[in-house]
Amino acid sequence: MIRRELMAEVIEYGLKHGADYVEFFGEDNIKNTIVVENGLVEGAITGRDYGVGLRLFKGTNQAYTYTSDCSRDNLLYITGRAAASLGGQEGKGDFSLHEGIAVNKHPILIVPSSVSNDRKVVYLKRIHRAAKEYSPEIRHVTVRHWEMDRKRTIATSDGLVRTDRSVYTRFFIKTVASDGQENQTGFLRPGGLIGMELYRQYDIEEYARQAARTAVTMLHAGSAPAGVMPVVIEKGSGGVFLHEAVGHSLESSSTADGGAIYSGKLKQKIGHEKFTMIDDGTLPNHWGSINIDDEGIAATKNILVEKGVLMNYMCDRMGARKLGMKPTGAGRRESYRYAPTARMTNTYIAPGFDEEADIIASVDYGLYAKEIGGGTANTVTSDFNFNVLEGYMIRNGKICEPVRGATITGRAVEAIFHIDRVGKKLDFGQGMCGAASGSLPVNSGQPMIRVKRMTVGGK
């Protein structure tokens, strides 16, 4: 991508003009999207993003700059401006770059760019057909293929040089069921750090039928109730609960400045003893996985909470600097246009020992959240919420009528003490997480759990 000599020159320039750490991030990223709507290819967009991001530290202050003009003159110019914003004091430029090769733990069997778009369309149309044929009430189906081939080069004044190639593949299914008076939707979006073998790994027609079934079920569902009640959250996409309730509050971008709800609480009990939470970027070919993060540090398996006790944070370099801890391979960014911050990868609640049938049977009156959408979090107060795409009432220990239109809210400092049932089988749901360093692939997982009281925002 960028000549090593140029990277070294830019880093040296930054060190000599005010920084005590300089990080060079180069990215060459090719994306491809194909959209099938109502059985026909409706659109296709292909493109290449190419640029450099430069981050400079001076103590715990940082400056960030990026550009798509990767000429030597421009890179030195913007480095100088960034260094000047840190005070611009003359420093030493002593360092040397040592190239290392990260182990690829995520083999790609079929790189998407090596497969014709016509072949991809065949898969999309199979998905479309299965969803559309599920019911005459399915009025609209959108299926989208998305692929990204991301090449990164990272060089730092610590002497590190790393390159990495990450290939992502994902498909989205959106179904709309309608009775002419109202519309309801179903939505599934599996993906991975994987190639086109994704389409063979899943039973794509069954996924399509699931998305259609959700839309049709919700079309005939009543409104979710409003109030405080026990909630059983299904495994898989239910992991959004964990992501929003706790995950963001354990990123060093939140905790390092001392203002987040879990700041300064390492080794303290923050949840029920059945609650163990892990962030693991090493899981093979999972959607949130990485070989190295966007600061050049290898991914790790990070036990964040163990039996209710807070053990660690997810730390990027700046967070580690502020906290006096080690970076955990959590520094991530959407693209060179963002400075990296500590972010999640594959985050999950560890399996427990409760049977799923017993978890459902334990609820006299409550909500079963079968499929979860997105949500948000407040890391200062620990307020969180997530949207239920498909829900059912539980009455007298049995799953009953479907309900729609609920967002669930709570405060994590209470909610994770209320997780009193944890199932045995773990599954993940794939999503995109938006925060200060952009939109990222993240995998959120859990077994089925029961949270004995949460606020359900229905009607």
Next chain:
Amino acid sequence: MRFHDFKAIIARKADEHNLSGWELYGIAGGNIKAGVNKEGDISLVENESLGVSLRVIVKGRSGIAFCEKLDEENADFLIKGAMVNAGLVENEGHAVIFAGAERYPELDNWDDRFTQREYIEGMAREIAGEVKALGARMEGIYGCSVTGTVKHVFFANANGVDLNHRFNYAYGLFFPTVSASHKSRETHMYFGRTKHHSPDIKELCRQAVATAQGYLQAQTPTTGTYNTVFRNYIASYLLQGFTIFFCGKHMQNGLSLFKDRLGQKVAAGALTIIDDPQHPAGLLGMPFDAQGVPAYPKTVVADGVLKTILHDLESARIMGGTPTGNSQRIAYNTEYETAPSNIYIKEGPYSQEQLFSMLGDGIYITELTAYFHGAGVNPVSGNFSLPAKGYRIKGGKIVGALELFMVAGNYYDLIKNIKACGNDLYFGHPFMLMPGAPAEYGTYGSPALLIEGVSVAGK
């Protein structure tokens, strides 16, 4: 290489490939973003970038490719990629290249101050100082930031349309946090600044800190149905949720229930909605849209009656309407959508005191989260379920703060229950400026709204 020169290369290569329909769209620009932490330290992000996309039309079907380097090699990449994508499309072929217009609006929305680092930093320091003086601090994963943004949009097509427009703006987002008795509460405040519109930052800080301080004593309301007043910039988030109902592309896919409702009453008589690319407080002032069509103000809803559907060239053709200059793209590398520019609910005559008096007993909603499509809002069904904070109103007076509740309903019903509009139009935080948020293009404004019959989930 400059856009003008790259355009010439594209035109030549299009001729070589016998391409009669092509459209080149480019955005050059940059940001200066000053972030302030609770210690008052400034971190700076400065950047610049340039990207272009090419849309080609073959037999009425369009394909798109994009890149960031302007040279001969990437011109070939664009031509080849866009042609391959156009060849993949199977729809009925309604894509067209704009023939051109005799006249375009004249807009002067450039202010040199927004390009000056000192000015942007100065605003950030002013906010930080003001919040600190009021006894609060900055927290949250987005912290406090002020951003100055520059955009230079270029457009050229095979019919000889050749346009460019330069504009800029600044905006700030901050999260004052207050603490007492081991409890912390925060609020968020956003402002947008254009050449012609400068909100009073000191007053915004005062309001925000006072709101957060009120939350320290907040209780949870009883579940039920309430009459409400939504604060102006919070009401703008509601508008961001349901504007998609008026968009042609959404309608043509059967995803809006307003498809056949032009000229009919779809909302309360108190509701008038205007889309105005020239509004002085709107950040996104452009004389042409992403397809080169002139962009003028238009009334979307007048006294509850649907007057205008927002169209691009294709949706107008398919639905038998007139293009309204509403083809938008969030960036050069995103898909085309039909979306507003600066859209707002027209002010009414009522002060806040008058609205509270009309409300009598109810809830004043001052905070909403999860207002993104895919989190608390379903843009197809119109269902929403949003965590909220606010104040209880009794006899027209504020009597206490409220938190940990949700407001839920359906936007198709909500817009029929808007009974009165305040006289305090405010453009709130547009989601497209929030990193990673699923968002449509546009800035959105609203006065305070009196809305009856809102479902509240509390205790």
